[in-house]
């Protein structure tokens with residue numbers, strides 16, 4: 535038990551009971567604080583940029599339920615829209631105009647998307663997009679990058695990031711070799727490695743899937759020319775380029791990382807923000823490819839709660855709020871202040887650190903850096919990150935409980951919140 539100055543009595547009680555009921559006491563592994571140590575915090579309620587736990591401690595939140603809370607938690611306009619939608623029922627299992635509205639917003643926003651299908655999670659979106667890639671090209675092999683995470687479907691659990699990296703899992707038992715023999719991997723930012731895979735697997739690779747900005751190995755930005763190179767290579771080899779924008783979609787820019795970097799993939803996966811905090815995922819892209827999805831075509835994919843009216847309502851309202859002029863400039867400015875401030879403080883207190891930010895997404899490694907890929911990320915001082923995480927938590931700052939995650943800000947975070955966070959970081963790093 536790591537000493538803490540905050541009262542965590544109720545969190546301890548609830549979490550202890552949870553461990554008898556659910557594996558690890560959580561509904562998703564990273565929430566168990568395994569890699570940072572200490573008592574996981576049990577939330578009571580959230581609002582704007584803040585969290586309150588069951589012991590009435592308040593925190594400034596930089597996880598934002600892993601990305602969806604970009605407008606701040608429980609935004610009054612989202613809550614009001616949900617109250618209204620609730621009166622009409624929670625699920626239809628039938629077409630609703632709400633799906634048309636959100637689909638149109640996504641299509642108008644994301645350069646690659648001409649048609650879209652809603653599902654219930656990013657994992658589902660990535661599973662479906664892989665099946666579609668294979669059907670469209672008639673090829674079975676896939677290239678993914680070490681440290682990237684595309685949900686927990688078997689085919690992607692190869693050198694995956696996020697919770698797999700956090701727990702240092704060698705991938706996962708229960709995934710048969712047959713499920714991953716067609717999954718090829720390369721280091722992120724390594725175009726030569728991708729070229730070689732295409733040479734060695736000529737006409738067998740359906741496509742390349744990646745997080746255009748990695749958030750699941752910690753924050754790793756694409757090197758100049760990397761995304762352009764992948765676009766050229768996939769064109770050259772008749773393979774598809776897929777941006778997994780579950781995390782970056784509507785966060786890096788209203789049109790996602792593909793708008794920010796000006797690279798248009800063939801297919802895109804989305805999630806998180808487009809559901810405004812309710813369960814959602816989506817995949818979309820070129821009309822000629824998406825037209826293969828059942829029942830328009832023969833590529834099967836289905837879901838009881840897909841396109842449900844509550845997630846659509848929360849997504850529509852969230853995207854409306856994000857359309858307000860100045861949103862992304864504000865996000866970029868406060869997040870740059872945070873990221874630059876953290877690096878400056880690390881330098882002044884004698885810690886090797888690197889990292890950065892793009893729009894409302896940031897990351898920090900305790901390493902000399904730069905971090906170009908997952909191998910680099912794994913060399914960082916994760917023990918020090920754990921102590922940093924705990925120290926910040928004790929000072930009311932809630933960071934992602936893993937070195938292999940990214941941080942997220944929202945339009946609800948104020949300059950004062952950033953100042954308070956940097957002051958806490960000054961305290962903690964001086965004693966690390």
Ligand code: KE4
Nearest residue numbers: 562600655656657683684685696780781805
């Ligand atoms: P979900 O199935 O968790 O909705 O989405 C999977 C997924 C797919 N692609 C990317 C780029 C993602 O970041 C994710 C999920 N992200 C993690 C956080 N790194 C979710 C948090 C968790 O697993 O508890």
